[in-house]
Every structure is written in C-alpha cells, then in structure tokens.
Amino acid sequence: MKKVICIVGPTGSGKTKLSIELAKRFQMEVINGDSVSIYKELNIGSAKITEDEMNGVKHHLISHRTLNEPYSVFNFQKDVRQLISQIQYPLIVGGSGLYIKSALYDYEFEEQEKKELPEISQMIEFIKENDPDIDLDWHNERRIVSAYQTIISGKKRSDKNKLHHPLYDIYLIYLDMDRNILRQRVEYRLNQMIEKGFIEETKALMTYDLNIIGYRELKGYLNHELTLEDAINTIITQTMRFAKRQKTWFMNQMNPNVYDGLSPDLVQQVSKDIEQFLKG
Known part of the structure; x- marks a missing residue:
C-alpha cells in the first residue's frame, strides 16, 4: 500500500x-x-x-x-x-x-444534482421510513440532507460500511x-x-x-x-x-x-x- x-x-x-x-x-x-x-x-x-x-x-x-x-x-x-x-x-x-x-x-460520495429539497421534517420522515437502520444526528441539517440525497439516488447510508x-x-x-x-x-x-x-x-x-x-x-x-x-x-x-x-x-x-x-x-x-x- x-x-x-x-x-x-x-x-x-x-x-x-x-x-x-x-x-x-x-x-x-x-x-x-x-x-x-x-x-x-x-x-x-x-x-x-x-x-x-x-x-x-x-x-x-x-x-x-x-x-x-x-x-x-x-x-x-x-x-x-x-x-x-x-x-x-x-x-x-x-x-x-x-x-x-x-x-x-x-468513503463513498455521490455528486448530487441540484434540486429543490422538501422540508427538514419531511426528509427525516422519509429517511426513517426508507433507511430504518441509519445512525444519524437528527439535529445536523447537513447530514440529514446528505442522507436524504443518498436514499433518492438508490442507496442507503447505513450500507456504507467501509468508512x-x-x-x-x-x-x-x-x-x-x-x-x-x-x-x-x-x-x-x-x-x-x-x-x-x-x-x-x-x-x-x-x-x-x-x-x-x-x-x-x-x-x-x-x-x-x-x-x-x-x-x-x-x-x-x-x-x-x-x-x-x-x-x-x-x-x-x-x-x-x-x-x-x-x-x-x-x-x-x-x-x-x-x-x-x-x-x-
């Protein structure tokens, strides 16, 4: 290496x-x-x-x-x-x-398209529904947005196990x-x-x-x-x-x-x- x-x-x-x-x-x-x-x-x-x-x-x-x-x-x-x-x-x-x-x-990052995002509360609800195993700081808006964008790209943040x-x-x-x-x-x-x-x-x-x-x-x-x-x-x-x-x-x-x-x-x-x- x-x-x-x-x-x-x-x-x-x-x-x-x-x-x-x-x-x-x-x-x-x-x-x-x-x-x-x-x-x-x-x-x-x-x-x-x-x-x-x-x-x-x-x-x-x-x-x-x-x-x-x-x-x-x-x-x-x-x-x-x-x-x-x-x-x-x-x-x-x-x-x-x-x-x-x-x-x-x-670390895996995806380049995200710039698009209008829903309210934070809606993103949180969406994340919890679609990635229930996620461990996330629900007070950190940036991380919430990132997790939301990851899910809508077809992946789950909780699956990223190589950090x-x-x-x-x-x-x-x-x-x-x-x-x-x-x-x-x-x-x-x-x-x-x-x-x-x-x-x-x-x-x-x-x-x-x-x-x-x-x-x-x-x-x-x-x-x-x-x-x-x-x-x-x-x-x-x-x-x-x-x-x-x-x-x-x-x-x-x-x-x-x-x-x-x-x-x-x-x-x-x-x-x-x-x-x-x-x-x-």
Missing part, C-alpha cells in the same frame, strides 16, 4: 513548523488538509502558510479555489487521491478531520498540548492576526456567508452586533472548544500516534518513527 504521512492537531500546535522540518528531511511534498486554506481569499484568518514559511517545500491545495467556486469534501477527496498517486512521499497537514479521513479511507477501511498505509501524527498553553498560543496568534489585518480581510469579505470561526465573530463586530473585545473573547472560546472536539474526533476515528507538541526533541522523535515507518 502507498505510504502516506499526516500531521494533525489544533491550531497553534506547531503543525506547520514540524511539516517543513519533515518535508526537508524526507523529500516530501505537502498536501493542505485544512478546509479553509483551500480558498484564495482566506489568508490571515486561516493562518495560511506563507511562501517564506514554505521554505522551498512544494505545497498543494493551498489557495486552490475562490469563494465563488463550490468545493466540497467530495472534491477534496478526488484531488487528494490524485495527488497521492503522483507524489512519492505525500505529507498531509491540517486539522479538517472529515476531509482528511474521506481522502484516506474508503474505517484505509486505502493507504497511514502514519498519523497528532500534536498534543496542555490546554492552558494552547490557549495562550491561540490568544497570541489571534492578536498577531489582527495586527496583520484580519479585521480588514473580514471587511472585504462581508458579502460572503462565512460561517468560520474568526470571520464569523469579526463580521458580528463589523455589523455592530459585538464589541471588538467580545468578538476576540468569543473567537478564543470557540477555538478552544473546536480544539477539544478535534482531539476527540481524531482519537476516536483515526487512532493517531500522539506526540507532545512542546517536546524539545519533537523533530528527532517523529523523524525516527517515520524512518521506521517508511522502511516497514
């Missing part, structure tokens, strides 16, 4: 720095695994890697689409699998768990960190982003419906719904909550190799383990 290495973890955990070190050591190419950095317009708010930070390492799917171009997990899956087939040592870096897992595991079957030989690195230190890093990074023009970037994107941590709260500030202080505090709180959910998801879904993101020997530890992985 093709070997693929991934670095995941919360924002501010050191994924970018470690990825460049590893890419240099093992002649890897990086595939972006962050669903926000895919878009050209989302730079400061996504903490997108800069050309200088890339340090000559080839990166893929950074600024890959504009906000006017629809791009889904289905598109990501196709793009990443194609890249993996072309790159000798692919290194996926990011925190978008579903995107990453969909590309590496036997935990990897298509590649995967070495998944999760960078863990004490939550108090992580919070300090999140606060520092947010202040840096605001100094670099995060508010101005958000202002230029006001016509878009960006339900993304940071952009969402700053849009509330620009619409005079929040004070700047409240917006900043909310961003930090939401980022920490998201980091907690991220960790739970990766631990339950992908069984990662956990490393202390603050270890002074991190690069040496990970490099040694990757070397063994590539030889195996």
Whole structure:
C-alpha cells in the first residue's frame, strides 16, 4: 500500500513548523488538509502558510479555489487521491478531520444534482421510513440532507460500511498540548492576526456567508452586533472548544500516534518513527 504521512492537531500546535522540518528531511511534498486554506481569499484568518514559511517545500491545495467556486469534501477527496498517486512521499497537514479521513479511507460520495429539497421534517420522515437502520444526528441539517440525497439516488447510508477501511498505509501524527498553553498560543496568534489585518480581510469579505470561526465573530463586530473585545473573547472560546472536539474526533476515528507538541526533541522523535515507518 502507498505510504502516506499526516500531521494533525489544533491550531497553534506547531503543525506547520514540524511539516517543513519533515518535508526537508524526507523529500516530501505537502498536501493542505485544512478546509479553509483551500480558498484564495482566506489568508490571515486561516493562518495560511506563507511562501517564506514554505521554505522551498512544494505545497498543494493551498489557495486552490475562490469563494465563488463550490468545493466540497467530495472534491477534496478526488484531488487528494490524485495527488497521492503522483507524489512519492505525500505529507498531509491540517486539522479538517472529515476531509482528511474521506481522502484516506474508503468513503463513498455521490455528486448530487441540484434540486429543490422538501422540508427538514419531511426528509427525516422519509429517511426513517426508507433507511430504518441509519445512525444519524437528527439535529445536523447537513447530514440529514446528505442522507436524504443518498436514499433518492438508490442507496442507503447505513450500507456504507467501509468508512474505517484505509486505502493507504497511514502514519498519523497528532500534536498534543496542555490546554492552558494552547490557549495562550491561540490568544497570541489571534492578536498577531489582527495586527496583520484580519479585521480588514473580514471587511472585504462581508458579502460572503462565512460561517468560520474568526470571520464569523469579526463580521458580528463589523455589523455592530459585538464589541471588538467580545468578538476576540468569543473567537478564543470557540477555538478552544473546536480544539477539544478535534482531539476527540481524531482519537476516536483515526487512532493517531500522539506526540507532545512542546517536546524539545519533537523533530528527532517523529523523524525516527517515520524512518521506521517508511522502511516497514
């Protein structure tokens, strides 16, 4: 099986720095695994890697689409699998768990026709009647729509039993960190982003419906719904909550190799383990 290495973890955990070190050591190419950095317009708010930070390492799917171009997990899956087939040592870096897992595991997606949908309550009733064995979050509208569309395409979501079957030989690195230190890093990074023009970037994107941590709260500030202080505090709180959910998801879904993101020997530890992985 093709070997693929991934670095995941919360924002501010050191994924970018470690990825460049590893890419240099093992002649890897990086595939972006962050669903926000895919878009050209989302730079400061996504903490997108800069050309200088890339340090000559080839990166893929950074600024890959504009906000006017629809791009889904289905598109990501196709793009990443194609890249993996072309790159000798692919290194996926990011925190978008579903995107990453969909590309590496036997997820099945269908391109759906755009058609008018019934009310949510009607879709729920239809799903329960036609796929009674389904395990679904009935409060998640996006998943309800997806399940409904799957059924009307002639399939059942409950029949998709390959979600935990990897298509590649995967070495998944999760960078863990004490939550108090992580919070300090999140606060520092947010202040840096605001100094670099995060508010101005958000202002230029006001016509878009960006339900993304940071952009969402700053849009509330620009619409005079929040004070700047409240917006900043909310961003930090939401980022920490998201980091907690991220960790739970990766631990339950992908069984990662956990490393202390603050270890002074991190690069040496990970490099040694990757070397063994590539030889195996």
